[in-house]
Amino acid sequence: MKGIILGLILLTITTGGKESNKGKVSLIFNGEKIELPITTVSLIKEDVIVLSIRAEKNRDNIEQLVSFQIGFKKLSTEDKYLEIYDDFLLNVVNKGDGKNEELLFRMEKGGAEGEVTVKKGNRTWNLANFAMKINFEKVLFENSSLIIKGDLSFKFRDTKSETPLEPICKVEKFSIEIVI
């Protein structure tokens, strides 16, 4: 009888403590692979649709964070283009184990205003040159969940450096799988 009660308690704790799956992000940030579970995701529909995600891991003195926000004027299978229509934000943090790297990339509507700040150790760059690719390839409705999958990449260069073509900061193989 005690065993049954203990089993039920354990089952309750396990079930109650299970976090809902919100998807994951994986990327190579300045050469290091980072995989994180998404902790919060939101979709806001007003004049445009704004997708925001936050993925993070913070333990054993290692802090890793990916925060991403993108706005769409319209999302449709008929559209073969992506228009950044609202504020765009990408924040990647990788700290601990001797590392202190951070990227903050923010762009306002239409790309007219924005900033890129890269930190590596004690050095900080404010960059003006970037290249990015964004590909949201799938949106599915499966098992009563909305699933959004996309691939992205970013390169940030310092044109005033001695090697202007060499990126100061790279975000490669950045894949997002969002489950709502």
Added chain:
Amino acid sequence: MKNIFFTFIMVGFISTLFGQDNYKGKISLILDEKKIEVSITKLIIRKGDNIEIEVFGEKVNGEEVETLMLYFSINGFIPQKISTSDLAIKIDYGLSPSKRTKFSLRSNFVQYFSQPKQLNFSDINTKIEVKEVNYTDSSLKIIGYFSGIYSVETANDITSGRTEIKDGKFEIIF
């Protein structure tokens, strides 16, 4: 900062998503025999442990403004009954500040104000459910119904009374 981004390469593809239009749906109900029907102006879907849905609607008809906020939490995009502990409703309509009717429900507490009545209810019986969820034509559509009868008796006429939400319906399109 202008022109700072002189190199801007963006290649984008999208295969997807929701609707072709910006239509976000509507909410309708009858409060005190007053029919209210508002178009949704803002829609938020947030996923934490559950899926939280927050909807704002408004209708302007001359000097009369109707506003409505609906918040509820669900555990997946499936038909289900919603607990009142995960529910909030705010309704506000009328011509002038002194003639406005305000209804506010949060968890198990309801406030109602419509001159001269000022009613507070704690024992409520709101019924709300998601009846249908479907994903067609790249749009996620959530349809549900809600209603409730609220009454309170005190020694004072101003704080005693009854109000009712009838035929509440939401159609949310993302």
